[in-house]
Amino acid sequence: MTQTFFGQINPPARLLMGPGPVNAHPRVLRAMAADMLGQFDPEMTAYMNQTMDLYRQVFMTGNRWTFLVDGTARAGIEAALVSLVEPGMKLLIVRAGRFGLLLSEIAERIGAEIVTLDIPWGEIATLEQIEDAIVTHRPHVLACIHGDTSTTIAQPLDGVGALCRKYDVLSYVDTTATLGGMEVATDRWGVDVVSGGLQKCMGGPPGSAPITISDRAAEHIFARRHVEAGIRGADTHDGTRARIPSNYFDLAMVMDYWSEKRLNHHTEATTMLYGAREAARVVLEEGLQARFARHARASRAVCAGLRAIGLELFGGDEYRMTNVTGVYIPRGVDGEKVRGRMREDFEIEIGSAFGPLQGRIWRIGAMGYNAEKHKVLLTIGALETVLRHEGHAFAAGSGVDAALAAYNA
Amino acid sequence: MTQTFFGQINPPARLLMGPGPVNAHPRVLRAMAADMLGQFDPEMTAYMNQTMDLYRQVFMTGNRWTFLVDGTARAGIEAALVSLVEPGMKLLIVRAGRFGLLLSEIAERIGAEIVTLDIPWGEIATLEQIEDAIVTHRPHVLACIHGDTSTTIAQPLDGVGALCRKYDVLSYVDTTATLGGMEVATDRWGVDVVSGGLQKCMGGPPGSAPITISDRAAEHIFARRHVEAGIRGADTHDGTRARIPSNYFDLAMVMDYWSEKRLNHHTEATTMLYGAREAARVVLEEGLQARFARHARASRAVCAGLRAIGLELFGGDEYRMTNVTGVYIPRGVDGEKVRGRMREDFEIEIGSAFGPLQGRIWRIGAMGYNAEKHKVLLTIGALETVLRHEGHAFAAGSGVDAALAAYNA
Numbered sequence: 001m002t003q004t005f006f007g008q009i010n011p012p013a014r015l016l017m018g019p020g021p022v023n024a025h026p027r028v029l030r031a032m033a034a035d036m037l038g039q040f041d042p043e044m045t046a047y048m049n050q051t052m053d054l055y056r057q058v059f060m061t062g063n064r065w066t067f068l069v070d071g072t073a074r075a076g077i078e079a080a081l082v083s084l085v086e087p088g089m090k091l092l093i094v095r096a097g098r099f100g101l102l103l104s105e106i107a108e109r110i111g112a113e114i115v116t117l118d119i120p121w122g123e124i125a126t127l128e129q130i131e132d133a134i135v136t137h138r139p140h141v142l143a144c145i146h147g148d149t150s151t152t153i154a155q156p157l158d159g160v161g162a163l164c165r166k167y168d169v170l171s172y173v174d175t176t177a178t179l180g181g182m183e184v185a186t187d188r189w190g191v192d193v194v195s196g197g198l199q200k201c202m203g204g205p206p207g208s209a210p211i212t213i214s215d216r217a218a219e220h221i222f223a224r225r226h227v228e229a230g231i232r233g234a235d236t237h238d239g240t241r242a243r244i245p246s247n248y249f250d251l252a253m254v255m256d257y258w259s260e261k262r263l264n265h266h267t268e269a270t271t272m273l274y275g276a277r278e279a280a281r282v283v284l285e286e287g288l289q290a291r292f293a294r295h296a297r298a299s300r301a302v303c304a305g306l307r308a309i310g311l312e313l314f315g316g317d318e319y320r321m322t323n324v325t326g327v328y329i330p331r332g333v334d335g336e337k338v339r340g341r342m343r344e345d346f347e348i349e350i351g352s353a354f355g356p357l358q359g360r361i362w363r364i365g366a367m368g369y370n371a372e373k374h375k376v377l378l379t380i381g382a383l384e385t386v387l388r389h390e391g392h393a394f395a396a397g398s399g400v401d402a403a404l405a406a407y408n409a
Numbered sequence: 410m411t412q413t414f415f416g417q418i419n420p421p422a423r424l425l426m427g428p429g430p431v432n433a434h435p436r437v438l439r440a441m442a443a444d445m446l447g448q449f450d451p452e453m454t455a456y457m458n459q460t461m462d463l464y465r466q467v468f469m470t471g472n473r474w475t476f477l478v479d480g481t482a483r484a485g486i487e488a489a490l491v492s493l494v495e496p497g498m499k500l501l502i503v504r505a506g507r508f509g510l511l512l513s514e515i516a517e518r519i520g521a522e523i524v525t526l527d528i529p530w531g532e533i534a535t536l537e538q539i540e541d542a543i544v545t546h547r548p549h550v551l552a553c554i555h556g557d558t559s560t561t562i563a564q565p566l567d568g569v570g571a572l573c574r575k576y577d578v579l580s581y582v583d584t585t586a587t588l589g590g591m592e593v594a595t596d597r598w599g600v601d602v603v604s605g606g607l608q609k610c611m612g613g614p615p616g617s618a619p620i621t622i623s624d625r626a627a628e629h630i631f632a633r634r635h636v637e638a639g640i641r642g643a644d645t646h647d648g649t650r651a652r653i654p655s656n657y658f659d660l661a662m663v664m665d666y667w668s669e670k671r672l673n674h675h676t677e678a679t680t681m682l683y684g685a686r687e688a689a690r691v692v693l694e695e696g697l698q699a700r701f702a703r704h705a706r707a708s709r710a711v712c713a714g715l716r717a718i719g720l721e722l723f724g725g726d727e728y729r730m731t732n733v734t735g736v737y738i739p740r741g742v743d744g745e746k747v748r749g750r751m752r753e754d755f756e757i758e759i760g761s762a763f764g765p766l767q768g769r770i771w772r773i774g775a776m777g778y779n780a781e782k783h784k785v786l787l788t789i790g791a792l793e794t795v796l797r798h799e800g801h802a803f804a805a806g807s808g809v810d811a812a813l814a815a816y817n818a
Contacts, residue, residue, distance in 0.1 A: 003466070005690050006459045009440045009683050011452055021445050021676055031418045032680065033438040036430050036614060038758045043420055050415045057412065070616065071480040071657065074675035078657045106656045199676060205445060207479065207616060207678030245654060247515045248480065248487045264763075266483035267430055267608060269616035271441065274418050275680070281414050349447045354673070 014343070017379045018351030018365050019149035019324050020177065021199035021206050024275075025369040028204045031278035032271045039267050048258060051273060054280035055210045058179065058202075059194055060288070061186035065213040067258040068276055070269040073176035073197025075249070076209025078106050080172050080193045083221045083251035085141050086242040087111035092139035092169070094125050096155065097148030098354050099174060107143070110245065115139060121151045121356055122315040122326075127159050134167045141170045147178035149200075150354050152326040152363060153319050154182060161190020170217055176200060179210065180283045181295040181323040181367050192217035201295065201323055203368035204279035208272040211251075218255065225252040295322045297407055298366040298376050305380035305403030306364070309387065309394045314361045323367035326353070328360060330392060335359060338386050346382040373407045423752070426788045427760030427774050428558035428733050429586065430608035430615050433684075434778040437613045440687035441680045448676050457667060460682060463689035464619045467588065467611075468603055469697070470595035474622040476667040477685055478658070479678040482585035482606025485618025487515050488658035489581050489602045492630045494550050495651040496520035501548035501578070503534050505564065506557030507763050508583060516552070519654065524548060530560045530765055531724040536568050543576045550579045556587035558609075559763050561735040561772060562728050563591060570599020579626055585609060588619065589692045590704045590732040590776050601626035610704065610732055612777035613688035617681040620660075627664065634661040704731045706816055707775040707785050714789035714812030715773070718796065718803045723770045732776035735762070737769060739801060744768060747795050755791040782816045 016022040037044035048067075055066045069076045081103070085091050091112040093103045096119035107114050117133040119125050125144075134142065142164055147154040157173060164171040171191040175184045181201025186194050195211040198204030213221070224241040244250040248266065256263040283291060299322040303313060306327050314326030329335040335352065339362070342348045351363035364383075366376050377400050384399045425431040446453035457476075465475045478485040490512070494500050500521040502512045505528035516523050526542040528534050534553075543551065551573055556563040566582060573580040580600040584593045590610025595603050604620040607613030622630070633650040653659040657675065665672040692700060708731040712722060715736050723735030738744040744761065748771070751757045760772035773792075775785050786809050793808045 003693065004462060005693055006463070006686075008690075009443045009456070009687060011443050011446050011456075013444065014446060014450065014452075016445055016447055018447055021448065021679060023445050024680075029442040029444070029680070033442050034418045034420050035422065035438070036425055036432050036608070037420050037423060038425055038427055039430065041423065041752070041758065043423075047418070047420075053413060054415070071484060072675045072678055075480060075484075075657050078655065082655075102656070109652060109654045109656060111654075199445070199679075205678070205680035206676045207681050243518060245518045245520075246487065246491075246658075247511070247518060248484050249655075249657075266481045267615045269481055269614070269681075270430060270608075271433075271438070271614035271684070272616050272678075272681070277415075278418060281417075284412065284414055343450070349450065 012347060015348045015370070015375060015378065017370060017375065018349050019363045020365060020367065022365060022367055022370045024205050025203040025279065025282050027282055028275050028278045032275045034274050036270050040262060045262065047273060047277060048268065051277045051280070052258065054277060054284060055212065057284055058210065058280050059184055059186045059212040060188070061212050063186065063212045063214055065218045065255055067211060067254070068273060069195070069209040069211055069254065070266065070272065071209060072206045073199070073209050076195035076197065076211050077102070077174050079249035079251055080195050080211060081106050081143065082110055082246050082249045083244055084170060084172060084193060084217065085110050085112045088113060089141060090115060090137060090139040092117065092133055092137055092142045094130065094144035094155065095119065096123060096125065096151060096153065097121055097145065098150035099145045099148045103143050103145070122153055124153060124155050124319045127163065130160060131163055134163060134169060138167070139169055141172065143172040146173050146175040146184065147182060147321045149177045149324050149363065150357065151315060152321050152324050153315050154178065154321045156319065157189045157191065165190060170220065177324070178321065180291065181371065182321065183292055186212055198276055198279050201367045202279045203282060204275050208269065208276040210276060213251070221252050295367065295371045298371040299323065299325060300409070301373065301376045301403040301407035302364055302366055302380070304406035305376070305399040308402030309384050309399035314357070323371065324363055324365040326357070326361040326363055329362060333387070333390055333392070335362060338390065341386045342382055348379055348382050350379070376407065377403055421756060424757045424779070424784060424787065426779060426784065427758050428772045429774060429776065431774060431776055431779045433614050434612040434688065434691050436691055437684050437687045441684045443683050445679050449671060454671065456682060456686060457677065460686045460689070461667065463686060463693065464621065466693055467619065467689050468593055468595045468621040469597070470621050472595065472621045472623055474627045474664055476620060476663070477682060478604070478618040478620055478663070479675065479681065480618060481615045482604070482608070482618050485604035485606065485620050486512070486583050488660055489604050489620060490515050490552065491519055491655050491658045492653055492660035493579055493581060493602060493626065494519050494521045497522060498550060499524060499546060499548040501526065501542055501546055501551045503539065503553035503564065504528065505532060505534065505560060505562065506530055506554065507559035508554045508557045512552050512554070531562055533562060533564050533728045536572065539569060540572055543572060543578060547576070548578055550581065552581040555582050555584040555593065556591060556730045558586045558733050558772065559766065560724060561730050561733050562724050563587065563730045565728065566598045566600065574599060579629065587730065587732070589700065590780065591730065592701055595621055607685055607688050610776045611688045612691060613684050617678065617685040619685060622660070630661050704776065704780045707780040708732065708734060709818070710782065710785045710812040710816035711773055711775055711789070713815035714785070714808040717811030718793050718808040723766070732780065733772055733774040735766070735770045735772050738771060742796070742799055744771060747799065750795045751791055757788055757791050759788070785812055785816065
């Protein structure tokens with residue numbers, strides 16, 4: 001075997017202004033350099049308890065069951081669905097983008113009976129549409145995405161929890177793309193389970209999924225713990241609880257580990273916990289409202305800058321996410337070539353798109369540590385330059401001027 | 410809501426001499442402080458390819474499919490089993506400790522037909538026993554643990570792959586506790602899928618699970634990719650392939666992301682990848698054989714030191730893991746009190762035990778960054794002191810002297 005060790009890690013200093021992951025806050029990365037603790041060390045369990053407390057504040061909830069799933073944001077989504085939704089249970093999914101489709105894809109594998117409320121990409125579901133769908137289908141669980149980066153549109157969620165409780169529906173919301181940047185008001189929304197990630201507005205690296213669970217959802221999940229070994233599948237869904245089909249994502253077991261019981265499950269991902277804890281500290285020290293306002297200001301600056309250089313935004317302003325903006329690639333421009341020049345000449349990454357929007361829009365993010373005035377101005381200025389070099393005639397600096405004015409407005 | 414931010418992360422400098430996690434190599438933690446890259450950035454995909462190459466060397470294999478699962482070591486185990494084993498498939502599990510039981514627990518949830526070869530804790534399965542079990546049960550898949558920290562015994566695996574191929578059985582081995590510290594000879598063993606972790610002999614933090622997959626196993630896994638949505642469960646096992654019941658752990662999709670296709674799956678856990686890459690670099694720069702020899706020396710020193718202070722080791726010497734040692738708690742001694750004094754007076758963690766060994770043995774690890782002469786001597790010396798204070802009369806320093814002599818022998 002050839003012995004090749006490669007060099008030490010030394011990534012280029014990219015400014016990540018796409019849909020995520022984005023640059024992590026340096027404090028988060030430094031916190032992750034702290035050394036290991038044993039998983040039952042009293043200092044470690046104290047850090048776990050503090051992390052629960054910090055994420056209650058981030059999720060704006062009093063939920064006791066607020067902790068971390070060890071994996072990327074998608075691990076949090078799968079853990080939530082696999083623990084909530086039993087084979088044969090009816091799941092209503094609000095689908096208005098790529099991550100709505102992901103919920104379906106995961107739920108299919110669980111063996112759920114899936115019904116959907118399909119919304120055109122770029123639009124939102126109204127409360128009336130959601131109530132109609134609930135009344136029509138009478139699901140056991142409703143699942144939706146808060147901010148879907150594929151469309152850059154955020155689904156309003158006020159009132160959704162009350163609707164679900166009215167019809168005795170458990171609810172799940174994915175906030176991977178919004179947690180720490182837009183308001184995630186778990187208790188005011190009244191939803192049962194909310195999961196997120198670190199690598200977007202939280203300003204951390206991907207690899208840990210904060211989650212919060214209401215008491216009634218936790219009760220449902222714990223009731224699945226005692227199902228006997230070997231019993232599973234749609235055919236057992238006769239009113240009794242079916243066993244959670246995953247060990248790693250069995251949130252009943254994970255909650256037992258995060259509780260005073262400290263029952264052994266998998267070893268907690270120590271370093272990611274340190275990072276998640278520090279990310280929450282950075283977020284809360286700034287203050288949630290101040291942070292949401294900073295994201296909104298950065299978003300206004302991005303939108304104004306893009307419009308000033310003659311580009312058209314995707315989706316309406318009313319429900320636009322304040323951390324990522326979709327913008328149409330001008331006719332005749334090679335979107336991937338522009339992204340390549342942005343990266344190679346300016347060390348700035350902007351995003352491409354998926355599905356029906358692939359090749360049609362770019363996605364420009366300004367989130368977490370990167371929702372900063374100078375980073376927005378540098379990005380708009382670089383894009384302006386690249387587009388001018390591609391033959392698009394704008395008054396040089398017009399985008400940057402407009403972005404600066406909007407940021408300061 | 411009360412605003413509480415807690416202090417910055419500042420764990421005590423514990424010397425972790427238990428069964429893991431242990432202290433990470435400082436180079437690994439420093440590498441993890443490097444900033445983010447986009448998941449399709451050419452620099453990021455280059456790091457992914459380098460990581461594949463490095464882990465081929467660590468796993469001693471030419472397997473193309475050698476990569477990371479984003480989660481702790483248990484995520485690697487579940488990803489391997491859920492991707493290999495279909496509902497209704499017959500799985501033979503060699504169970505000689507707690508982690509063998511974990512394999513059963515995961516497989517039950519998959520809906521596998523489980524047959525077992527049960528071995529008393531502290532012993533190993535012989536090749537004859539394994540062949541008999543294969544001939545009796547004719548399983549589709551065999552699964553076993555290489556080093557089970559619950560018993561501190563390592564299962565010999567030479568010849569197991571050839572047996573499995575003779576009877577057309579796919580094979581899986583968990584090497585969480587041995588990878589990077591004892592020989593994990595994937596290709597010489599001839600086994601199909603091997604997974605590990607970082608937090609034991611690899612000298613990294615928990616949170617990433619390296620895995621390697623033979624071409625024939627990958628073919629089996631890829632064949633499950635095209636199964637139509639909605640088809641799953643034991644009732645579909647009619648010779649066609651059943652869909653993998655997890656999205657996050659669908660190794661066909663994960664392999665598509667790690668291949669030249671770069672099909673989008675979940676965002677790679679960037680920071681953990683940096684850490685896994687650096688851990689492998691540290692291991693390979695030392696050299697696998699030198700590293701195994703260092704672990705063996707440290708293990709001899711631990712054993713000699715414990716025996717010199719009159720303690721009895723658990724299990725025979727022949728199959729003892731060279732990175733963790735089980736030792737009987739002397740009659741009349743409160744094992745947890747001793748562990749507490751080790752931690753509080755000396756900042757040294759040693760391990761308790763599970764299942765039938767709970768309260769009967771301690772487990773003393775010397776692995777990865779901690780398989781060092783001075784750390785073994787400090788641990789033996791501290792244990793000697795604590796035991797003397799608990800009324801056990803030894804010639805002070807006899808354990809340390811014996812450990813030092815054995816290390817240098």
